[in-house]
Amino acid sequence: MDGTTDPQPRRYKSPSDLARAPPSSPPRTARITSTSTTTITTTRRNSPYLPTPTELALLALYPAILLFGAVYAVLSPTVPYPAAAGQQQQQPPPPPPSYFARKDNLLNTLFVKRGWAWITLAFASFVVTHPALAGRRRRLRLLRAAVLRWALVTVWWVFVTQWFFGPALIDRGFRWTGGKCEAVATVVGEGREGPSPAGVVKEVLTAAACKASGGRWSGGHDISGHVFLLVLGSFFLVQEVGWVVARWGRYLGEERCVVMRDGAVKGAAVEAEREGGGRMEGVEEGVGLPVLEALGLGGRFAAAVVGLCVWMLLMTAIYFHTWFEKLTGLLVALAGLYVTYVLPRWVPALRGIVGLPGI
Ligand SMILES: CCCCCCCCCCCCCCCC(=O)SCCNC(=O)CCNC(=O)[C@H](O)C(C)(C)COP(=O)(O)O
Numbered sequence: 001m002d003g004t005t006d007p008q009p010r011r012y013k014s015p016s017d018l019a020r021a022p023p024s025s026p027p028r029t030a031r032i033t034s035t036s037t038t039t040i041t042t043t044r045r046n047s048p049y050l051p052t053p054t055e056l057a058l059l060a061l062y063p064a065i066l067l068f069g070a071v072y073a074v075l076s077p078t079v080p081y082p083a084a085a086g087q088q089q090q091q092p093p094p095p096p097p098s099y100f101a102r103k104d105n106l107l108n109t110l111f112v113k114r115g116w117a118w119i120t121l122a123f124a125s126f127v128v129t130h131p132a133l134a135g136r137r138r139r140l141r142l143l144r145a146a147v148l149r150w151a152l153v154t155v156w157w158v159f160v161t162q163w164f165f166g167p168a169l170i171d172r173g174f175r176w177t178g179g180k181c182e183a184v185a186t187v188v189g190e191g192r193e194g195p196s197p198a199g200v201v202k203e204v205l206t207a208a209a210c211k212a213s214g215g216r217w218s219g220g221h222d223i224s225g226h227v228f229l230l231v232l233g234s235f236f237l238v239q240e241v242g243w244v245v246a247r248w249g250r251y252l253g254e255e256r257c258v259v260m261r262d263g264a265v266k267g268a269a270v271e272a273e274r275e276g277g278g279r280m281e282g283v284e285e286g287v288g289l290p291v292l293e294a295l296g297l298g299g300r301f302a303a304a305v306v307g308l309c310v311w312m313l314l315m316t317a318i319y320f321h322t323w324f325e326k327l328t329g330l331l332v333a334l335a336g337l338y339v340t341y342v343l344p345r346w347v348p349a350l351r352g353i354v355g356l357p358g359i
């Protein structure tokens, strides 16, 4: 167990090794927790109503990226400001100042435009393969809660970008703020043709339908779908992977606090212990592993997806939309994240259903 008898000493096993190892194979040096050796420490009490300091620091990167993009777009001589400021210009757009200013760039077409599928794939590969979620007794409970949280953010993504009992919230918001499908309106205004012109205007309720009919979606507030998806998806992965790996490898000296049913505020680990979740019986812990190894294959895949999200967010910040449309994209994403990850900390009934990542 102490590694001195190992002919090829290696202090810790990687998650892929652990996943391959038969359940009964004795660990070499990595620590095993049993019911008597749970050592979860809470070093400071955070507000259950707010993200923890580490979460806040990570969240602060999003407005920082948007701010950087806006400043860069204004200051850079290569970024034509009207293009960065929105789609209101009447003239044909100038040639794109960079490959990533093109809507048909590969990362946009293959990654962002299929963004939720990538986020879902990364999440699934992490929860299915990571040894921290492999303990027999905890596995089902943790998986069920993680899938419910995925369903919650997925429903929010669907409502905001795809469908909300008709047009998605982004499309509804655009029309509520006075937007319309311009080409169709012009035809109607000029009374040129169309079997039922007024009907045509009524039917163009979404940006996609407007584009398909050759029109231009303009005049309203167009919440940035890219900012929304990239922030929601990347922070969802950060939460789902981050807390599991941080607890498994004991990387963080901080803990989420929760409001208990009797109103007491406690560290979330207390609840984990009560549920048996603080004790990874028979599950090797990742204490001391380098973070990259502790992430495992699934976690590294998720980290790569998060990296791509951050890069594309920066590109959107520099080349697309107005700053206010990007800000609302961010706020709408944060609303979904708050409901999924912070609200359960102070609403025990909700926590009983969707849980907290890693607990
Ligand atoms: C009454 C309750 C009803 C609840 C309804 C819930 C329905 C659940 C459906 C579950 C679907 C899950 C699908 C999961 C797998 C996938 O993700 S497949 C879809 C892949 N597609 C995408 O990822 C599209 C991503 N793109 C976008 O969201 C948008 O294109 C955009 C990037 C936000 C912006 O679009 P623009 O056109 O550029 O403006």
Ligand SMILES: Nc1ncnc2c1ncn2[C@@H]1O[C@H](COP(=O)(O)O)[C@@H](OP(=O)(O)O)[C@H]1O
Residues within 6 Å of the ligand: 100, 101, 102, 103, 104, 105, 108, 222, 223, 224, 225, 226, 227, 312, 313, 315, 316, 320, 321
């Ligand atoms: N990082 C990025 N790379 C390429 N295109 C981007 C982009 N961010 C936004 N766009 C494009 O800008 C338009 C508005 O984006 P959104 O509202 O989703 O934020 C969309 O155009 P299309 O709808 O014509 O593809 C989208 O593809």
